[in-house]
Amino acid sequence: MQRDSRISEAVIRRLPKYYRYLMDMEKNGVQRISSRELSNRMGLTASQIRQDFNCFGGFGQQGYGYHVSDLCAEIRRILGLDKQCNVIIIGAGNLGQALANYVGFEREGFSIKGMFDVNPRLIGLAIRGIQIYDIDILEEFIVDNDIKMGVICTPKDHAQKVTDRMVKSGIKSIWNFAPIDAEVPEDVALENVHLSESLYTLSYKMNDI
Amino acid sequence: MQRDSRISEAVIRRLPKYYRYLMDMEKNGVQRISSRELSNRMGLTASQIRQDFNCFGGFGQQGYGYHVSDLCAEIRRILGLDKQCNVIIIGAGNLGQALANYVGFEREGFSIKGMFDVNPRLIGLAIRGIQIYDIDILEEFIVDNDIKMGVICTPKDHAQKVTDRMVKSGIKSIWNFAPIDAEVPEDVALENVHLSESLYTLSYKMNDI
Numbered sequence: 001m002q003r004d005s006r007i008s009e010a011v012i013r014r015l016p017k018y019y020r021y022l023m024d025m026e027k028n029g030v031q032r033i034s035s036r037e038l039s040n041r042m043g044l045t046a047s048q049i050r051q052d053f054n055c056f057g058g059f060g061q062q063g064y065g066y067h068v069s070d071l072c073a074e075i076r077r078i079l080g081l082d083k084q085c086n087v088i089i090i091g092a093g094n095l096g097q098a099l100a101n102y103v104g105f106e107r108e109g110f111s112i113k114g115m116f117d118v119n120p121r122l123i124g125l126a127i128r129g130i131q132i133y134d135i136d137i138l139e140e141f142i143v144d145n146d147i148k149m150g151v152i153c154t155p156k157d158h159a160q161k162v163t164d165r166m167v168k169s170g171i172k173s174i175w176n177f178a179p180i181d182a183e184v185p186e187d188v189a190l191e192n193v194h195l196s197e198s199l200y201t202l203s204y205k206m207n208d209i
Numbered sequence: 210m211q212r213d214s215r216i217s218e219a220v221i222r223r224l225p226k227y228y229r230y231l232m233d234m235e236k237n238g239v240q241r242i243s244s245r246e247l248s249n250r251m252g253l254t255a256s257q258i259r260q261d262f263n264c265f266g267g268f269g270q271q272g273y274g275y276h277v278s279d280l281c282a283e284i285r286r287i288l289g290l291d292k293q294c295n296v297i298i299i300g301a302g303n304l305g306q307a308l309a310n311y312v313g314f315e316r317e318g319f320s321i322k323g324m325f326d327v328n329p330r331l332i333g334l335a336i337r338g339i340q341i342y343d344i345d346i347l348e349e350f351i352v353d354n355d356i357k358m359g360v361i362c363t364p365k366d367h368a369q370k371v372t373d374r375m376v377k378s379g380i381k382s383i384w385n386f387a388p389i390d391a392e393v394p395e396d397v398a399l400e401n402v403h404l405s406e407s408l409y410t411l412s413y414k415m416n417d418i
Contacts, residue, residue: 012413016406020388043390079409080416094307101303105408148415173415175408179229181252189414191407197225198400199314199384200288204221205398206357206382207289 034065091153142169243274300362
């Protein structure tokens, strides 16, 4: 399979959605599906789907459609979900704890190795067996535990500083929930989840309808 | 001020980001700002910013730039954050509780009136004074408390059913955290927050860099 190296952000963002729909179908015993059926379920056009899949070398067979479990496995591989990724969460408040409690991420290979906080009342506690450590040992923990991803659940004012410390210690991806546009070097992957912005967009739409 | 009724989704999605940057500036005592300065801070072009603001009638004065607090107030109004919006959260698990614990939403007019669950061990408890009710009383609670927005933090399999019940009871906006593409009528606003899809996109990027 040849992968086009200039795959657009929009295509990349659709991949997890394909994965979700296909995983559901696999679970429900669907063995194969045409791009037209898939397009009906997902609300995309069939040609869009074929185009998207062609970015990754294409997966279908003319006249047969897609083999659901093969396609699942292929997308899982493309998304890197077939590898284990060691993760830490910075900020053990409500959101950090909610993410630590969610077991779904672990099923896809994201293994949460620890949480970090500055609050002495939280340090030493454990959430679902995941220990909360003092932020002071952040750098050595990252190196010692081969941590690849950091999840930022700190207040806004600490988020960039924590990002910088993680990047310096070799972390290659940042999942940021703090309401800042975190800055990272080019070789570090970043996803911002700005919940307030989603809520305000919803508010706009509600008032606009 | 005249508002263009066909404002694109992309423009709408940038409004909360403008609001965030401008609120920060206001807090830091910045009184006015040119579109060029704003563009530098936000990583957008100055012409993009002027174009976006023109969709809402434009706010700047030639040669003066934007008056920060006026612009904040105007965007707040456009986003509907100047009104109170009564909200309920369905699903009082980790994520629901994390959202209920976050006070920032209340500051922008989103008042959480109650949470709902099916779990008898949760029903009757309160999170930061917000009561957890039995899902059985959902419909009457929505009507009695003038609820305008429902936040879905249920497992996947319950999400569409809960959406339908809320819509039938008159709710006009749904903030959905369950991993489904919830279906709503055209006169109901919807925002999906698919955390897994954000994580998988990050995973792809990390493996692609």
